[in-house]
Amino acid sequence: MTAFPVPTMPAPPVSVVGLGQLGGSLAAALAAAGRPVTGWDVDAAARDAAAARGVRIAQDLDGVVVLAVPLPAMTTALDGLTVTPDATITDLGSVKGPVLRALGERWGTRVVGGHPMCGTERSGHAAVDPALFTGARWAVCLEEDTELARWLRVAEVALAVGAEVVPVTAAEHDDAVAAISHVPHLLAAALAEAAADAGPLALGLAAGSFASGTRVIASDPAFVTAMVEANAGPTAAALARVLAHLDRPWPALVAGGHAVATRQTGRREVRVPLERAALLSVGRAGGAITRRLAAFVEGWMPEVV
Known part of the structure; x- marks a missing residue:
């Protein structure tokens, strides 16, 4: 290249x-x-x-x-x-x-x-x-x-x-953040309302897991609404994937989610030229750029430990 x-x-x-x-x-x-x-x-x-x-x-x-x-x-x-x-x-x-x-x-x-x-x-x-x-x-x-x-x-x-x-790319970004940011805002809203539906006792017993699961929906509602509506297509697709997982047998769902959340990854240092395909390959692999070095950049890519 x-x-x-x-x-x-x-x-x-x-x-x-x-x-x-x-x-x-x-x-x-x-x-x-x-x-x-x-x-x-x-x-x-x-x-x-x-x-x-x-x-x-x-x-x-x-x-x-x-x-x-x-x-x-x-x-x-x-x-x-x-x-x-x-x-x-x-x-x-x-x-x-x-x-x-x-x-x-x-x-x-x-x-x-x-x-x-x-x-x-x-x-x-x-x-x-x-x-x-x-x-x-x-x-x-x-x-x-x-x-x-x-x-x-x-x-x-x-x-x-x-x-x-x-x-x-913009399209890749919007697909990715729909899954890890926009859908979590919607799920936090649903979790908060469902807990309220369960009554005062449920809200009175709520502790760490509920607080973590609902934290982001304390954001300005106008901000959240503008965000999810501006990215409606990718967000709907990501939400559909979540709903499909919720339809799985609960033991399989719990085990699969646990495996993702606890997986161990390391970092492999990389140096790539200032060329579009090479730069995008870092992002697509889940890595990042950490330093500019003349005609190159340095960064890292994840690797399974």
Whole structure:
């Protein structure tokens, strides 16, 4: 395979639109690391909180522009703001296909989709945590028309705050997160309501397993609804797989789930060239990129112990 020639360039500044939990945490982490970072939010309190953490507050955006806003606001988040002509646009949305299609209509190949797999059921600037991304997986979309230099700029932002980058296509991302994020939100909602139906005694006895199973549905209902509806097709397919498993004999279901949850895997270190197929192979294997090294990247792939 021939790697794309990618010139070494200084790390560009980062501009974050939306300074709630994810965007505010990203801006704070970058500012703490000494990276030039500009932030903007329609909420004055969020702007003030970010400024107190060393973030420059302004409406002129350049470098890597990160949209950390709710899914319904993605296409309008940059209205009224000034974006430099060479800026790369990325996002932190939990669904990628619809977002990339919508943003691509305005920004073309300047768009590189992203999704850090972190966050909590809390929201807003009061939930900001500069360490939020440390050790997290951060999906960065690599489509057929993605400009590799722009992909690298987004990947390097993720690496700069301690995340591990997972190269993935938008379609692969949406199928995967339907199974491990979107369906769990629906199941948490169903579990909470079913327990409530069982009566006050059931809720009074609820402990760790119930709390773990329902934690995510404490998230803003508007956020959860927008997420699952934007990814309706993959989420319905993933939910159907869950229902099929629930129809199995309970001993087989329990044993199978236990085997998945307790399997032991190790990590095999890899170095791959800056080439689309090679990068995607890391993500598809369940691995991640941890470091940029000239014309290569380093990372790991899982292997059964």
